[in-house]
Amino acid sequence: MPDQNLLPNPELRVIPRDQHNVSRKDISPNALRVLYRLRDAGFSAYLVGGAVRDLLVGGHPKDFDVATDATPEQVRQQFRNCRLIGRRFRLAHVVFGREIIEVATFRANVDDGSGDRETHEGGRLLRDNVYGTIEDDAVRRDFTANALYYAIEDFSVRDYTGGFEDVQNRLMRLIGDPETRYREDPVRMLRAVRLAAKLDFEIEPATAAPIPTLAPLLSESAPARLFEECLKLFLSGHGVESFLRLERHGLLPALLPESAAAMKANRSGALRRMVLEGLRGTDRRVANDEPVSPAFLFALLLWPAYCRALIALQAQGVHAAEAQRRAADRVTVHQLNMIALPRRFSLPMQEIWLLQSRLSLRQPKRVSRMLAHPRFRAAFDFLCLRLTASDEHADDVAFWREAQQQFGDLVADPDDADASESGEADGAPRKRRRRRRGPPVAAGE
Structure with a gap:
């Protein structure tokens, strides 16, 4: 768990609609359905993270994530097409055909005993299901650029960590002490590189400084996570x-x-x-x-x-x-x-x-x-x-x-x-096509 003293105090900055370029027409209609349904049920809900970041730089997000004060169980009560997943992070997936809207409950950094958190002795976070406020949620996210919230009430972008300015300056900056955050989850080092490569951002100097020294910590990460991260690094067009x-x-x-x-x-x-x-x-x-x-x-x-x-x-x-x-x-x-x-x-x-x-x-x-x-x-x-x-x-x-x-x-x-x-052919016999045998080919013919 990150040391609360090393995390910044959140200071809300509201960027009104006329000062940013995020538009509902560029947001998945299914994500908007989730946002409005949760709002109508009395919960707070925001588009958050990579989608907001990408829209601000003129990109076209493929995934749209929602953050809310509703617990995963409360989200499931609102949507029949919802399933709960995850042990390390308990999440709600609202399924619309082939599109999944991921809904996460605001998480806190300090465990008052009411939640479910487990930390490795080296500082690596094994499970994190302690819920809190939107301010708590913002400062526990990895990068400032990923801690931006789009509000459907007034179409503003809400920034608690300076992420809006960092996006304008094309910087990837960790929230909190970089070494602590990397030890908490070493894969963040790969994420910093991947997102900077994708967005053509620079990694902020203090965020980049510990990476060469802490790189060996990747060996402690789950090999399956590293495989998925490699696919994102090398098969996403950058x-x-x-x-x-x-x-x-x-x-x-x-x-x-x-x-x-x-x-x-x-x-x-x-x-x-x-x-x-x-x-x-x-x-x-x-x-x-x-x-x-x-x-x-x-x-x-x-x-x-x-x-x-x-x-x-x-x-x-x-x-x-x-x-x-x-x-x-x-x-x-x-x-x-x-x-x-x-x-x-x-x-x-x-x-x-x-x-x-x-x-x-x-x-x-x-x-x-x-x-x-x-x-x-x-x-x-x-x-x-x-x-x-x-x-x-x-x-x-x-x-x-x-x-x-x-x-x-x-x-x-x-x-x-x-x-x-x-594995598509497993258990299903495939017809073997007859191949026409031609005369052998000699070199130089």
């Missing part, structure tokens, strides 16, 4: 900027230790160039509303670690094929200690790596079999990406590109592999 800021603030070695070490040892910088080029491609796909694959992402992020492990095993005299398998397993297992990468992503990630050596075998009799492999397209895209690091694979890329042009009907549908990864 992966390159997230990577650069992780480097700048000393977080990359804590999050991806073996890859960070491999890139540092790689004097030519080729591995780092490849990772950045891959993230640029991912950002373009997100911008174009094209699908992105966590398996391909982690194949990219962990490739430097795989290359380093492979070289070490081969130096020990391990046969090439065995060294590849052992390197893939070693890197995966070691990274799982930090990030809980599900098997539906780790297995295709390893396949992408292991297929790289097979793509250098251009015997005609192997071509049709390789084209039909469910991971061929991902492996080929990865091979193309490797040209960023070295042009030694240029002939292989040219060969397989021509092979696809001549026998494109043999190429496996990647959607089949994606369905298998996501």
Whole structure:
């Protein structure tokens, strides 16, 4: 629990409608329904957090959260389409088809014995369900930019921590003592980087200062949380900027230790160039509303670690094929200690790596079999990406590109592999499409 003495005293500043650009027409109609229903039932309710922040900078929020003085049980009484979730933070989810409006009760920092709070001896907050006032709620939020409340009564924005000014100045600033807040929840260090990258904000100097020293605390966070945070960092359209800021603030070695070490040892910088080029491609796909694959992402992020492990095993005299398998397993297992990468992503990630050596075998009799492999397209895209690091694979890329042009009907549908990864095909037999076998393709034809 944060020390109450280290948190600022909330001072309300009301920004009237004519001094900000938040408009109801940009707010989800379902969020407005929740706000008005709670108000009509006699509760206070505000749009809060990221949605208000994003609207103030001209963004288009995907999620709309509500803060209220109603308890989760009282919220559920108002909405038949409501479910209560969470142990660490008890929340109400009001479900409108595919959209969920998350409703949180104002939380306090001081436990008077009436609530439910548990803190790790190191200061990490394990459970926090002590309810309070809107002033309490504002100062216990993480960043000032996330502690802004939009009121439907007068369409004003209410600011208790200086967040409105920080948004105008494009600053991410922690509320309270930075070191205490990071120890309370180390994932906040990643959130600071991610939000700054997303919004093109700078991290305020005092907020940034403790990060390099406290970065090892990430190892105490739940691996499943770190996996979800990685997806937000790298698959939300600002992966390159997230990577650069992780480097700048000393977080990359804590999050991806073996890859960070491999890139540092790689004097030519080729591995780092490849990772950045891959993230640029991912950002373009997100911008174009094209699908992105966590398996391909982690194949990219962990490739430097795989290359380093492979070289070490081969130096020990391990046969090439065995060294590849052992390197893939070693890197995966070691990274799982930090990030809980599900098997539906780790297995295709390893396949992408292991297929790289097979793509250098251009015997005609192997071509049709390789084209039909469910991971061929991902492996080929990865091979193309490797040209960023070295042009030694240029002939292989040219060969397989021509092979696809001549026998494109043999190429496996990647959607089949994606369905298998996501579990959509579990328990349901899939029809196997008959593949037309064409004549082998010789190099140079």
